[in-house]
Amino acid sequence: MGICYIIGAGDFGSGTVAASEGDYIIAGDGGYRLCKERGIQPDLVVGDFDSLGYRPDHPNVRSFRPEKDFTDMHIAVKEGMALGYKHFVIFGGTGGRLSHTMANIQLLAELASEGCEAVLMGTNSRIFVIHNSKISFEKEEEGYISVFSLSDRSEGVSLRGLKYLLEDAVLTNVFPLGASNEFLGEVSEIEVRDGTLLIITEKKF
Structure with missing residues (x-):
């Protein structure tokens, strides 16, 4: 399969989303706003939408209650894994609250333990876990x-x-x-x- 791109609400970081056939783009909550600003068309939008402030007008939306065990980024990653993707590129997962960045590093560790390859794109940095x-x-x-x-x-x-x-x-x-x-x-x-x-x-x- 191709690449599963995950777009969160943090700093977009370096690089760009250049989706090809077989790739899949998932926006997590406020990541939908980043997609709209950058002309990125997500295939799926997920989250509780507390950051975005409204339910997106998108044909493929999955809404969740704010009181949940999984972060919006974690939900997005789980959706990609359920579709069979093994290669993830995550944008908007750094900057802002340090706790969110740490949560996303733990997501990288989970992906690595499942035999997946993933990179968390930061501003002038990239983060990997093996x-x-x-x-x-x-x-x-x-x-x-x-x-x-x-x-x-x-x-x-x-x-x-x-x-x-x-x-x-x-x-x-x-x-x-x-x-x-x-x-x-x-x-x-x-x-x-x-x-x-x-x-x-x-x-x-």
Whole structure:
């Protein structure tokens, strides 16, 4: 299948939605306003619409009560997973309330545990989570890259093709050893044998 794009109400971040055949776009609550502003046509709109302030005039809307266990972004992700998508690109999931950004990082962890690939697009940054797997970056990548353990221990961690290297190391969630690494203009790779890693790329200013 293609890419499931999720649009939230936070900062739109870098990049753009360039949907192709087989892709699917879901707007979560106030993300519908961002879609309208940017000329993006969502396939589905979900949420309690407390942020948007009204129920969208859209042919495919699913409304929820504000008193619920799932955030609007979580509902959107669940809808995409139910449709069978395994690759997610999330816009509007950073900025604003820090608690919402943290909730969306946890969504990335859930997706990684389900074998999905996902990226949370921030302003001049991208956020990834991998679980018992690896991720690679092309030589054109520039700027900083930081790696943190979300699990208590992440074992068999290797950082290759970056300024600071690791091979079969252990990262913990109480020591930020992987902060502020750098791309070197070559293909790079991050791998973890047993654990969950949070990976953040940032542009230099």
